[in-house]
Structures are given as structure tokens and as C-alpha cells.
Amino acid sequence: MLKIQNLHAEIDGKEILKGLNLEVKAGEVHAIMGPNGAGKSTLASVLAGKEDYEITKGSVEFEGKDLLDMETDERAKEGLFLAFQYPVEIPGVSNINFLRTAINEKREYLGQEPISAKDFMAMVRERSKLVELDSKLANRSVNVGFSGGEKKRNEIFQMAMLEPKLSVLDETDSGLDIDALRIVAKGVNALKKEDTASIVITHYQRLLDYIVPDFVHVLYDGKIVKSGPKELALELEEKGYDWIKEEVVNH
Amino acid sequence: MADYTENELAKDLENKEYEYGFTTNIESEKIPNGLNEDIIRLISSKKNEPDWLLEFRLKSFKMWEQMEEPDWAHVKYQKPDFQGISYYAAPKKQKYESWDDVDPEMKETMSKLGISLEEQKRLTGVAVDFVMDSVSVATSFKEKLSELGIIFCSFSEAVQEHPDLVKKYLGTVVPQSDNFYAALNSAVFSDGSFCYIPKGVKCPMELSTYFRINEAGTGQFERTLLIADENAYVSYLEGCTAPQRDENQLHAAVVELISLDGAEIKYSTVQNWFPGDKEGKGGVFNFVTKRGICHKRAKISWTQVETGSAVTWKYPSCILKGDDSVGEFYSVAVTNNHQMADTGTKMIHLGKNTKSTIISKGISAGKSQNSYRGLVKIDRKADNARNFTQCDSLLMTDRCGAHTFPYIECENPTAQLEHEATTSKIGEDQIFYCLQRGIDEEKAIGLIVNGYCKDVLNKLPMEFAVEAQKLLTISLEGSVG
Ligand SMILES: Nc1ncnc2c1ncn2[C@@H]1O[C@H](COP(=O)(O)OP(=O)(O)OP(=O)(O)O)[C@@H](O)[C@H]1O
Ligand SMILES: [Mg+2]
Numbered sequence: 064m065l066k067i068q069n070l071h072a073e074i075d076g077k078e079i080l081k082g083l084n085l086e087v088k089a090g091e092v093h094a095i096m097g098p099n100g101a102g103k104s105t106l107a108s109v110l111a112g113k114e115d116y117e118i119t120k121g122s123v124e125f126e127g128k129d130l131l132d133m134e135t136d137e138r139a140k141e142g143l144f145l146a147f148q149y150p151v152e153i154p155g156v157s158n159i160n161f162l163r164t165a166i167n168e169k170r171e172y173l174g175q176e177p178i179s180a181k182d183f184m185a186m187v188r189e190r191s192k193l194v195e196l197d198s199k200l201a202n203r204s205v206n207v208g209f210s211g212g213e214k215k216r217n218e219i220f221q222m223a224m225l226e227p228k229l230s231v232l233d234e235t236d237s238g239l240d241i242d243a244l245r246i247v248a249k250g251v252n253a254l255k256k257e258d259t260a261s262i263v264i265t266h267y268q269r270l271l272d273y274i275v276p277d278f279v280h281v282l283y284d285g286k287i288v289k290s291g292p293k294e295l296a297l298e299l300e301e302k303g304y305d306w307i308k309e310e311v312v313n314h
Numbered sequence: 315m316a317d318y319t320e321n322e323l324a325k326d327l328e329n330k331e332y333e334y335g336f337t338t339n340i341e342s343e344k345i346p347n348g349l350n351e352d353i354i355r356l357i358s359s360k361k362n363e364p365d366w367l368l369e370f371r372l373k374s375f376k377m378w379e380q381m382e383e384p385d386w387a388h389v390k391y392q393k394p395d396f397q398g399i400s401y402y403a404a405p406k407k408q409k410y411e412s413w414d415d416v417d418p419e420m421k422e423t424m425s426k427l428g429i430s431l432e433e434q435k436r437l438t439g440v441a442v443d444f445v446m447d448s449v450s451v452a453t454s455f456k457e458k459l460s461e462l463g464i465i466f467c468s469f470s471e472a473v474q475e476h477p478d479l480v481k482k483y484l485g486t487v488v489p490q491s492d493n494f495y496a497a498l499n500s501a502v503f504s505d506g507s508f509c510y511i512p513k514g515v516k517c518p519m520e521l522s523t524y525f526r527i528n529e530a531g532t533g534q535f536e537r538t539l540l541i542a543d544e545n546a547y548v549s550y551l552e553g554c555t556a557p558q559r560d561e562n563q564l565h566a567a568v569v570e571l572i573s574l575d576g577a578e579i580k581y582s583t584v585q586n587w588f589p590g591d592k593e594g595k596g597g598v599f600n601f602v603t604k605r606g607i608c609h610k611r612a613k614i615s616w617t618q619v620e621t622g623s624a625v626t627w628k629y630p631s632c633i634l635k636g637d638d639s640v641g642e643f644y645s646v647a648v649t650n651n652h653q654m655a656d657t658g659t660k661m662i663h664l665g666k667n668t669k670s671t672i673i674s675k676g677i678s679a680g681k682s683q684n685s686y687r688g689l690v691k692i693d694r695k696a697d698n699a700r701n702f703t704q705c706d707s708l709l710m711t712d713r714c715g716a717h718t719f720p721y722i723e724c725e726n727p728t729a730q731l732e733h734e735a736t737t738s739k740i741g742e743d744q745i746f747y748c749l750q751r752g753i754d755e756e757k758a759i760g761l762i763v764n765g766y767c768k769d770v771l772n773k774l775p776m777e778f779a780v781e782a783q784k785l786l787t788i789s790l791e792g793s794v795g
């Protein structure tokens with residue numbers, strides 16, 4: 064599904080990603096952990112196509128296509144979804160209107176008819192239940208006046224509505240209480256299918272109790288420096304990142 | 315003197331070595347360029363006007379001659395050459411018996427402008443009075459309206475058919491001496507709309523007039539007079555679009571609203587005149603005087619979406635004369651490229667317990683300049699007056715400008731005045747968020763801007779709101795930077 068090879072990216076002349084490799088297959092869940100400032104959000108932004116970053120080397124293949132060659136909105140329409148670490152507020156634009164626009168843009172891109180109002184509303188009801196999002200929030204302006212936790216839940220709600228192939232969740236668990244965490248995880252798990260995949264960026268092994276990853280990667284200084292089974296997350300939680308840093312240095 | 319004819323004028327002009335002559339072509343008939351008493355007499359006689367109206371025009375002209383063109387607005391432009399304008403143009407074929415008689419070419423132009431009357435006609439509940447080059451060419455739904463005693467016709471027709479009403483109210487809200495452009499309009503106005511809603515009648519449909527400027531170099535001096543008698547209600551829509559022209563065109567309209575005791579007038583405008591090209595060449599100069607008077611418990615709301623014109627100078631205002639009257643102003647003004655807009659409102663509180671609300675959303679893109687100018691005046695006798703003002707500015711680039719000039723004159727200590735103002739730049743984060751959800755940049759800007767203007771767009775009648783939303787998106791195409 065996704066193949067990142069030797070990816071180098073910089074912002075304002077500063078190199079952040081320094082030769083990153085990662086392969087994600089359909090049906091898999093990958094967790095990415097790593098210290099603050101390691102480049103996790105940068106990776107998410109680069110995949111999504113944020114313009115501020117310059118790709119200096121490497122390649123990214125998504126479903127057999129050159130991802131880096133696509134416009135930001137095209138990537139989304141091809142099935143890439145990013146749950147933002149800091150979701151953005153759009154005053155005056157209702158969540159529903161926003162989502163309907165997004166869904167119809169995608170459908171148009173795929174050569175499909177716009178979704179009918181009836182089907183759309185049925186979908187809103189069903190999917191908002193999945194993440195236990197108050198239906199009132201669906202009618203409010205996008206993220207405006209939402210609590211931190213509500214914003215994160217809204218991201219998962221949008222994900223559920225847009226049915227992406229690959230979802231990148233950037234610290235969706237931070238700021239969530241334990242119930243919300245469970246709900247978000249439930250949403251992610253419910254959407255898991257054979258032909259979809261997700262990359263879950265997190266600092267806490269706690270989330271991985273609910274969303275069980277197939278692989279755990281450590282991102283450090285712009286590279287994936289260690290990969291392992293889900294037990295690696297436990298080890299990281301216990302020992303911190305210092306031993307990884309040492310390993311890297313000793314190499 | 316009312317008999318002064320075209321031939322006599324021609325002779326006069328010959329004596330004065332006139333160089334332009336009559337520019338009558340196949341489609342339309344113009345009178346010679348320039349402005350003097352004779353021209354005014356000619357306009358008046360062409361329209362077969364009563365003497366009192368000719369006197370009104372001549373008096374206005376004398377006032378205008380004594381006045382100076384104002385330059386306090388935050389706009390810069392090449393002042394119009396008032397002698398280089400023809401003050402009257404009418405399509406040769408003036409009236410159409412039915413819609414089918416209307417020139418197909420004219421219909422096509424309208425469709426291109428997105429104001430297809432065919433579509434409008436299907437939208438039941440909308441009566442359209444289409445004004446092209448100053449003379450009404452199509453009026454519909456008239457019968458239905460007249461059953462209720464509602465008069466909705468061109469201004470010229472009203473002068474002929476309802477002279478008493480016109481005489482009673484013309485110039486009572488915007489006196490001839492009010493300002494330079496109002497005086498000019500009062501002297502030379504060509505046509506416009508007239509509307510009267512009788513006592514206690516709620517007009518069952520939105521009354522709609524589309525104005526446009528057609529003839530190159532033709533000044534447009536529309537005159538609108540709208541009277542809602544006691545406890546009447548009317549919602550009036552004015553849409554303006556003009557085709558592309560190289561030279562600047564002057565538009566100086568006057569709109570007067572009279573809301574008698576307990577009456578309510580909702581006046582909505584979508585203005586989309588040619589703003590000039592990317593280099594700032596061409597475009598319409600829009601210098602409009604719009605004002606309404608509210609008697610006891612009466613209400614006037616102005617809602618405007620302004621995306622067009624090279625230079626806009628416009629302050630729809632309310633005189634809250636009667637106790638417990640209410641004035642509202644909701645405005646979205648978009649400027650792009652080299653456009654300049656100086657717009658806002660005046661709320662003049664004279665009566666007790668009068669209330670006004672001002673919500674202004676300015677959006678500047680390109681190298682444009684967008685100013686809000688508002689006056690809230692509370693008279694000595696206006697006890698317990700209240701005003702709420704909110705002015706927001708949204709910047710699309712680093713090269714454009716947004717300015718607010720709120721003036722307050724308060725002579726009564728019981729007044730409650732609130733003012734809020736914000737300026738923000740369109741968020742790149744917001745656009746990225748939309749893009750990531752698969753919404754392309756143009757649509758994203760449309761969404762964000764429409765969201766930003768929602769409080770105002772919500773005030774527009776449904777079908778107008780949809781049009782306005784499209785217009786906002788179109789006028790901001792490719793404008794982020
Ligand atoms: N405009 C910029 N100029 C220079 N450095 C930048 C710029 N933007 C981000 N960075 C740096 O890039 C590095 C990676 O940031 P990133 O947000 O990807 O980290 P992260 O792994 O997501 O961290 P966290 O765990 O705190 O979310 C940081 O050191 C950050 O300071
Ligand atoms: Mg981060």
C-alpha cells in the first residue's frame with residue numbers, strides 16, 4: 064500500500080527527515096513512536112502534501128502511484144487521510160457541509176454521482192454513533208468551540224465518513240481521557256479492513272492496548288531506527304529512548 | 315419650456331459647435347454627451363414629465379453646479395468627466411408586450427450574466443423588473459401584485475401613473491442637496507424602480523430588479539423609491555451586473571426607502587459590476603446614496619453583498635425617526651486586484667428606544683483596498699438607544715489593505731453602544747486542512763470565505779444567498795498569497 068524509500072525532507076533549509084524507510088501493507092497497523100521533535104508530525108505532513116516542506120531525496124509509493132507527484136487534495140481523494148495532531152477550526156462552515164463537500168469531491172474524482180442527502184444523513188447518524196460524537200457537534204462549525212477531546216473524536220468521525228485506504232493518526236490519543244481513548248480506538252478498529260491500513264503516531268503504549276499494532280517503529284532524528292513487534296512499545300515505555308539513542312550512536 | 319424638442323436642441327448644439335452629434339445606432343438611442351440645463355430639459359421632455367419634476371431636476375442641477383466632488387473616502391480614482399457622459403440612453407424598442415417579444419440577444423446576455431429571466435420566471439414568487447439602459451423592458455407578476463394594491467413599476471411609469479405618490483415622497487429621504495452625486499442623480503436620473511405597498515399588506519413575494527449597464531460611456535443614474543405604508547412588509551432584491559468595458563463607467567444611483575409606522579422593509583443587494591481587469595483598467599465607479607427612514611415601530615434592514623465595481627462609495631443608512639424603530643445593516647464587501655471600496659452605513663437615532671445593528675465583513679485580496687466607514691449618531695432626544703457594531707476584516711494576501719473608520723456621535727447618556735472589530739488573515743492551516751480532506755483550493759477558499767460571511771449571507775433570501783455564495787467564490791479565484 065505504502066512504500067517510503069530513503070525519504071529526505073527539509074523545511075526552511077533545515078533537514079528534518081534524513082533517509083526514512085517504511086513499508087505498510089494492506090490490513091496492517093503500524094505504530095510510530097519517538098521523542099519530541101524526532102520528525103513524526105513532519106512525516107505525516109509530508110505524506111499529506113503540506114507545501115512548506117521540500118523533498119530533497121527519496122520516493123513514496125502509494126497504491127502503486129507516485130505519491131509525491133500528486134497534489135494535496137488528490138492524495139486525499141486517492142484515499143490518504145491524516146488525523147491532525149492539532150485539528151483546525153473553520154468558523155461558519157458546518158461539519159456536515161464540510162464533510163458533504165469532501166465526500167462529493169472524492170466521488171466526483173472517482174467518477175461517481177454525488178451522495179444523496181438521505182444516504183448522507185444516514186451515514187452521519189451511523190458513523191457519529193460509532194465514535195459517540197454528539198450529533199449536535201455534527202451541525203456545529205468545524206471544530207469551533209470543540210473541547211480538545213471532541214476535536215480528536217471529530218477527526219475520527221471524519222475518517223469514518225471518508226473511508227480512507229490509509230489513515231495516519233498523529234497523536235490522536237493525546238489529550239483524551241481514558242473513555243475517549245477507548246472510543247477512538249473502537250472507531251479505528253471498526254474501520255479496520257483487509258484493504259485498509261493505518262499508521263498510528265503516539266507517545267503512549269496505552270493506546271496500543273486498544274489499537275493493537277502489527278509493527279512498532281521508533282523514529283529518531285529523522286529516521287526509523289528500530290522496528291519490532293508490539294512488545295517493543297512496552298519496552299520503550301519502560302526504558303525510555305536513551306538506549307535507542309545509544310544503539311544508534313554505537314552503530 | 316417643457317415643449318423644448320430634440321430638433322431645437324440639435325439646432326442649439328449646432329450653434330455651439332458640438333462635436334459628438336446624436337449617437338443613435340441600431341440598438342439604442344442616446345442623447346449628446348454633456349450636461350447643461352438644455353440636456354435636462356431634453357431628458358424630461360423625452361420622458362414626458364410633469365412640470366414639477368422638471369423643476370425638481372433643474373433645481374438639483376443648480377445645486378450640483380455649486381458642489382464639489384467629495385474626496386474624503388479612502389479611494390483613489392480618475393474623477394469622471396461629467397461633460398463626457400451621455401445622460402440618457404434607451405433601447406429603441408421600449409416595451410415588450412410579453413416575454414416572447416424580448417430580443418433573443420438580450421436574453422442571451424442575461425443568461426451569460428447568470429441572471430436568466432427564464433429561470434427567474436420559473437422561480438415562482440419572484441417578480442422581476444428588468445432595467446436595461448435605464449428603461450424597463452420586462453415586468454412580470456404585475457397583475458398578482460396589483461390585486462393586493464401593490465404598485466411595482468419603473469420609475470417613469472410611476473411618474474405617469476402615480477404622480478401624487480412620487481411627488482409626495484421623492485427627495486424626502488435623500489434631499490437633492492444631500493451630496494454631490496445625489497444632486498447629480500436628482501438632476502439627470504433616467505429611470506429606476508418604484509414600489510408602494512399599501513397599509514397592512516404583506517407583499518407575498520420577493521420583489522426583484524436587476525440593473526445592468528449596457529451602453530459604453532453611458533452614465534447610469536437610477537432612482538428607486540420604495541414606500542411601505544403602515545404595517546406593510548416588503549422584501550426587495552436588487553441585483554447588479556455589468557458587462558466588461560474598457561473605459562470607466564459612472565453609476566450614481568439614489569435609493570430612498572420609507573417605512574411608515576409599523577412597516578418593515580428588507581432591502582437586499584448583490585452587486586457584481588465589472589471591477590476592472592487585473593491591471594486595474596476599466597470597471598464601474600459606483601457612487602450610490604441609499605437611505606431609508608423609519609417611522610414609529612418601523613424597521614429597515616439593508617443586506618448587501620458587494621463584489622464588483624472598480625471604485626465603490628456606498629453607505630446604506632437608516633434614519634430612525636420614530637420611537638421603537640429598528641435599523642439593520644449586514645454587509646459583505648469583497649475587493650480583489652485593484653478594486654477600492656469604501657462602504658459602511660449611518661444609523662441616525664432620533665426616536666426613543668431605537669435599535670440598530672451593524673455587521674460588516676470586509677474581504678480584501680490582491681492589491682485592493684477595503685474600508686468600512688460607519689457613523690452611529692444618537693440624538694439628544696433618543697433615550698435608550700442601542701447599537702451593536704461588528705466589523706471584521708479578512709485579508710487574503712499581504713499586499714491588500716483593510717481599514718475601519720467607525721464614528722460615534724452620542725448626545726444622550728442613556729445610549730448603549732457596543733463595538734467589536736477583528737482583522738485576520740485567511741489561514742493557510744485552514745486551507746491545508748480542507749485540501750487534506752480532498753477539497754481543492756478554490757472550493758476551500760469558497761467554503762472558508764462563505765463561512766466567514768455566514769452571518770450576513772443568512773440574512774439574504776434563499777435564492778439570492780446561493781447566487782451570492784457563488785459570486786464570492788468566483789471573485790476570489792486564485793487570490794490567496
Ligand atoms: N519551520 C521550521 N523551521 C525549522 N525547524 C522546524 C520547522 N518546523 C518544524 N521544525 C522542526 O522539525 C522537527 C520535527 O518536528 P515534528 O513536529 O515533526 O516533531 P514530532 O516528532 O512530531 O514531535 P512531537 O512528538 O513533539 O509532536 C522539530 O525539531 C521542529 O522544531
Ligand atoms: Mg508531532
